[in-house]
Amino acid sequence: MTVELFRDDSYTKELDVIVSEVIPEGLIFxxxxxxxxxxxxxGDEGFVKNDENKTRVLGTKYINQKLVHLVEETQDFKKNDKVKLELDWSRRYSHMQVHTCLHLLCSxxxxxxxxxxxxxGRGRLDFDLETKPNKxxxxxxxxxxxxxxxxxSISSITDDELDQNPDLVRTMSVKPPRGSGTIRMIKIGEDIDFQPCGGTHVKKTSEIKLVKSVKIENKGKMNKRIIVNF
Ligand SMILES: [Zn+2]
Incomplete structure (x- = not known):
């Protein structure tokens, strides 16, 4: 199992790691x-490198329960190689800003x-909502x-606590990950937003760029799409 350091610290941009497996799709560390x-x-993008080789990470995703870094060239690396990961930070930071803003939109x-x-630089949420809000x-x-x-702030609750407070789940389409016994919770301010989430967020809302425009589309009688542009 790959240790997922981004869950506790979303701000690390480089890391020394060891290749634990090479599969046709990419590398596992x-x-x-x-x-x-x-x-x-x-999924994140960036580079994997050591003194001899460097290859681009085109994406990151789970394949058969393995956290795979999809790379351009797998043949340059082998199991137990020591390599450095370099995150495409500007892209990831933008995702963190947009993601955190969507929590604010939820509130x-x-x-x-x-x-x-x-x-x-943009994000959207669809709401089970009949009337269009004023943009x-x-x-x-x-x-x-x-x-x-x-x-x-990041905290956690138990599966049982979540079962007793089902209103905490705001997103019908994404079920909180279960199985470990605890669920990761994201809280904004004292009472602005509190919900299960596994994504990456900024530490303070002031890190989010001010929103330039909001667009609201009708996607059916009970479905309104709110698009936020920065
Ligand atoms: Zn989140």
Whole structure:
């Protein structure tokens, strides 16, 4: 099992690791700072290198329960090689900013989330909602929360505690990961947002760029898509 260092520390940009397996799709390491695609957040990109070789990581994702770094060239590396991981930090940081902003959007629109997507400089959530909210109100509320500089903290609850508080789950399309006995929780401020999430987030809302525009689309009677651009 790869140790997932990005869960506790989203800010590490380089890391010395050991190749634990080479498969046709890519490389698996003893530990990593690369986030694997999931929960609407894209997998990380960057480089793997040692003194002799360097190859691009085109993506990161789980394949058959293994955290795989999809690389251009696998033949340059073998099991037990010591290598350095270099994260494409500007891309990942943008995902962290957008992702954290979507939590703020959740707090402004208190309806179930049916889907979502995080991109570089933009993101969207779909809500199970009949009436379109006013987009200027959404824009101003988001930018107020961003400017107010709230702290994002990571904690955990047990599976049983989550079962007793099902309202904590905001996203109907993504089920919180179970099996380890505890669920990772993300909290913003004292009471702005508190929900299970495995993604990467910034530490303070002031790290998020101010939102430039909000677009709201009708995707069916009970489905409104809110797109946030930075
Ligand atoms: Zn999150």
């Amino acid at each position: 003893d530990k990593t700072i690369f986030y694997p695609e999931g929960g609407g957040q894209p 402004i629109i208190p309806y179930p989330v049916t889907g979502g997507s995080i991109g570089d 200027e109100d959404v824009l101003n509320s988001l930018n107020k929360l961003i400017s107010d500089d709230h702290t994002i």
